Structures are given as structure tokens and as C-alpha cells.
Amino acid sequence: MTDARVAVTVDLVVLTVREQRLSALVWWRDRSPYAESWSLPGGFIQLDEDLPVAAQRLMAERAGLTDVRIHLEQLATYGYPDRDPRQRVVSVAYLGLAPDLPASTRAQVMWRPVDGLTVKGRIAFDHRRILLDGIERARAKLEYSPLAAAFCPPEFTVAELRRVYEIVWGTPLDPRNFHRKVTGARGFLVPTGTTTTRDGGRPARLYRRGDAESLHPPMMRPTW
């Protein structure tokens, strides 16, 4: 056979909303290439494991995320010939959306606001492009899927959900309009029957995510 064999890696774009900012999990590189800089966490696949299994393993080994509720999906695959100076590497990127988690206990792994990471030259390899693709996927998914709830604790208020939309989309939203839309989207939110005052002000209803897989009608980003 005339096949060329290449190294295959999985890279992880794990996003959360933390201290009111969209943040990504990054890995501090202590060796060349790109020593003394951040990269996305990732690693080589093993010959006997499927790609999602590799992604789960690397979430634990490299990102330190085990036993946490994270939505994980394949993002895209990157394979231009010179993306790694050492050898030809094809990387399958996975996107994870997580609620705010405790800070990592590993010195090498940290949540950083994406605004700083997406500045050119701040992050190793082609990981800026992969991160930007992950952010755009998350923004788009919030339009037509209930995945914004993946950034929330299991029970949340409409105002907390709106803050997720505002932070991920980077734009303020009209509270009454937002409330009408999310509570009108079939199967998106299920009232728990309890209320909270943690938002401040009057008691607000708590919701959990319903079983809808897509939003009808969708939530659309404001367009200018």
C-alpha cells in the first residue's frame, strides 16, 4: 500500500464561564517547541483506542478533569503539513463545554480568559485557530441547541442563563425578551418548583435543563 503514516493527536478546547469571562483551559509548555508558552492540552492517540476515548483519557491525564459533567464533541481536524515543526501531525480537536469548576490543582494547567489567548502569537502551534474555531462553534451552538446549560450548575435561574449567553456572545441581551424566548423554547427549561435569591432582589425561579436536543424556535445572536 502507498500510505504515508503520520502521528495523530487529540487537542482539547475546554471552555467555561469563570469570573464573568469566557475562559479556556491551557497547558504551560516547559519544553521545546514553543517552550515557555501556553498551548491547548492534548496528546497522541493510542493504537487501540477510539478518538472519543482518547479525548476522555486526555481530559483526565492532561487537563486533570475527571468525574466532572462536561459536554464533549468533536470540533474539527487540522492537518496542514508544517503545523508542528517536529513531524507531520494530524490533530483531531474536541470541544468541551463545562460549568465553572474549581481551579486546577496542577501548576501546568490553568483557566485563562480567551480574550488574552486569542491575541496573535500568545498560544503555541496553530492552537489560536483551533481555539477560535471552538469559540465560534460554541457561539453558534447556543443559537440552536440548549448547550448554554452546559455552562451552568444543574439548577439555574433565567438571569444566570442569560449571563452565559451574554458572555459567550459578547453582547448584552434584553432581559424580558430573553426570558420570553427561553421559556418559550420547547423542552429547554424545566422549572424545579423552587426559587432562589442568590441573583439578588426578588426570589427567582430555578430551572434545570429539559430533554430537547435542539431549540425550536432557535435563539439568534443579534445582528448588526
Place this chain on the structure above:
Amino acid sequence: MTDARVAVTVDLVVLTVREQRLSALVWWRDRSPYAESWSLPGGFIQLDEDLPVAAQRLMAERAGLTDVRIHLEQLATYGYPDRDPRQRVVSVAYLGLAPDLPASTRAQVMWRPVDGLTVKGRIAFDHRRILLDGIERARAKLEYSPLAAAFCPPEFTVAELRRVYEIVWGTPLDPRNFHRKVTGARGFLVPTGTTTTRDGGRPARLYRRGDAESLHPPMMRPTW
């Protein structure tokens, strides 16, 4: 380094609407494994080419499609360990959406209705799953992007566009409702100023695709 090297292929899901049926381009396998059966067209990447370049090359070499207007995008990557009996192969699938094209001049390449291909055991390797993923991607894309026009000739009527939606979604649509929605979606359709009677009946306006990249508001599949 502890990396395992694997073979990387590109597989092509090329869809068109042909004789009122959603159809895919398939390759007749004349050698083992899966000899005497259909597969998706595809092949190994070369060490010096980027993935989209490999996809374009294989569109020409394997699918015989050159100099044709085809929308091509990455679909997903498949890599479970036993998907090819010969060796570990990670396959990056690309989805192509094409207008109805002349029949292939190669005996080994043919358009076939997807209904027959998606029956279990009809198509080699894990290509049924890849094909099903491609069909679902096309169906979803028709909701929030103007890509249905990729199945049409450069100038088309609203009735012709509706037939694309009906065939890809597999459901009849109300003509007046459809007309109102597509002509109301900003930047989807641009009138050419001419009409045609090729639909039969009264002269119908011809349109070409506008420059919108997404549909606001989106077209949604009927839900039951």
C-alpha cells in the same frame, strides 16, 4: 517521542439531487476487503498536502469531479481501531454538495440514491455511518444556511428550491409558506429579473443565491 503513527485517509460524501432523489457518489470496489461492493470514494493523504487539498485531489482522482462548482466542507473524523481490517486508519470525511451533474464517465464511479445505500450491509467499512452523518449534516445545514442553493443550477425558481428542501428533508412543504419564508430570509435569494416556464404553468421568477452566509430567520424542518 511516544507517538504511534497511523494511516490517514480522506473519504468523500458527495450528495446531489438527481431524478428527484437524494443521491451519493459511490465507488465500486474490485479488490479486498469488501470486494464487489460500494464504498465512499477516498484515499490516503500525501505527506506534503493539507487536508482540504487532499480532498480536492481525491474529488478529481477518485470521484472524477474537476472544474465543477461544489461546496466542500469537513464533516468529521472517524478513528475507531478496527474500522479497516488491514491496519489502523483514521479517516477525515468531507461533505460535498453538488448540483445535478452528468453521469460519471468512469465505470467504477456512480451516483446512487442514498435510500438504498443506507440499508445495513450495503456499503463497505463504516461508510454507512459516515454517509448517515453527511446526510444529517446536509439536512441541518438547510435550516440555517443557504446551502440548498448548492444543489441547484446557478439560476433557479422558488419551486425548484422547494423541491430540493422536500427531497433532502424527505417531507412535503406548503408552497405558499415556503415562498414567504425563503423570499423573506435576508440575502438568500436575488431576483435575476427574468422568468422561466420550465416548471410548467405560469412564468416563474428566476433567482440566484445571494451573499448571506446564514439564514435569518432560519428555515426549520417540520417537527412532529
